[in-house]
Amino acid sequence: MRDLIFVGYVAAILLLAFNRPFIFTLVYAYIDICAPQRLSYFMLNSVPLSLIVFGLAVLGFLVSDEKQNVRISPRWALLVLLLVYCGYTTTVAVEPVAALEKWAWVWKALVFAAFLPLTLTTRLRIEALVLTMVLCLSALIVTGGIKTLVGGGGYGVLVLLIYDNSGLFEGSIISCVAITAIPLIVWLAKHGTIFKPDWRVRMYAAALIFSCMLIPIGTQARTGLVCVAVLGLLMLRFVRYRMAYLLAIALLGAASIPLLPAKLTERAETIKDYKQDESASTRIAIWQWTWEFAKSHPLGGGFNSYLQNRIQYDIKTKKDPNNPNDQYVVDGETKQVVDAGRAFHSSYFEMLGEQGYPGLVIWLLIHVGGIWRMEMVSRMYRRRKREDEAWVAPLATALQNAHIVYLVGCLFVGIAFQPFVYMLVALQISLDTYLARRRKEATWRPIKSLRLKTTKSDDHSPVVA
């Protein structure tokens, strides 16, 4: 039954897209984020849905879009460079088979991110993509939020639509991305034109933001808690009454701690005490290995090069409070742990280990460059004071805040090639080039030749008026 519904739904939205070919781009974003072929049991699985829809999106762009409005920028060129460089490192990867597996989806994410700025040439298209991304994400967030409210969730326990531990269905990743989406939800609620701001839109936005905040609680991912803290600090910048805001946050935090699941507060406490926490010690050992690996492979080891790691680290043991009589565990005793093939657990080290120093530099330029450009756009448009541009500075700030939350969250999660984030980057590039084109079209133009009103005087000499 679910299969039939999904097939019918995909057919319906594809039919709409034949009317307006740009919609194929939004349908591809839907397929990338929601993955209906994974939610379906077998019918959509047997069809290369994303390839077909991407082909239609490109065809639609070539046939129906105004090419004169297409602009490219230096960051767009960096995206293409990253794609080419990743292709190169895949050919010389230390783990060729595993590298090809990851390359099979990374190139799609990068190609789509490079395609988006070519087609996002109007304000409505930019807003439509932001709204599509948020609504697609809401399919995971709403279910996670409700399940957390009724059952409390759990680390590795909370199931978001399907049993899967990869992509957006994995706890740490969705908790980072959910918080990343909050600034976009706020912007849509205040400046949207597809769903105009009214009490229903604001209520839905508030409920969705609340669900986003519940995701780190439900997944018990510490990454999510760090992301919430970062977003709270970023919002301090544009809040009108800062002291009241800080007081409200402190009171809310203090009031909610007793209501949180005990396991979450235990996991949160391990952020301070990393020597007793095995996952933190594993991360540090892997990062040390990656640093040494990069010295012997400065151009990168290709995708999934972490499979080559062999790590060894010490951890201080602690008795389980639920089992205090366990004679095999001594409080404070040092235990040696040996492990192999552990993932990078950090996007920065993921880039270093897989793409080397050149790849890390390109990746950092793309991301840091985006934050800087959004800051420039935001400052410029706060000064311009045109009514028809009131939406610009808030969108630039929202994209910037979302990006910063991602860059902090990905310190501890290996999501360097998460497609959602590259759509965010593409939105920034599109906004920047769109605004540059519109500013040029709106530029004040002087009269080309000075026309002087002349009248003839009695001696026939010209008199300038």
Next chain:
Amino acid sequence: MIDNFSILLSHGLLLFVLWSLTRAEELNVESPPAIDPEPEGFGKRRKERIVSDGDALRQRLRKKSKAPGGGPNA
């Protein structure tokens, strides 16, 4: 049940969005922006230079026309 509710809500809203976009005129073509009444950024200096050049030219022409035996047809 919760999963089905979440899928229904998100997919229903998305369908509405895509349907409303098929009727939106500004999806493919936007009306051009209004010309800035005053120049912005670097344009400000350009206007100031043009206006000052224009004023200087007018002053020179007035002086020539007032000068004895002056003017281009003199």
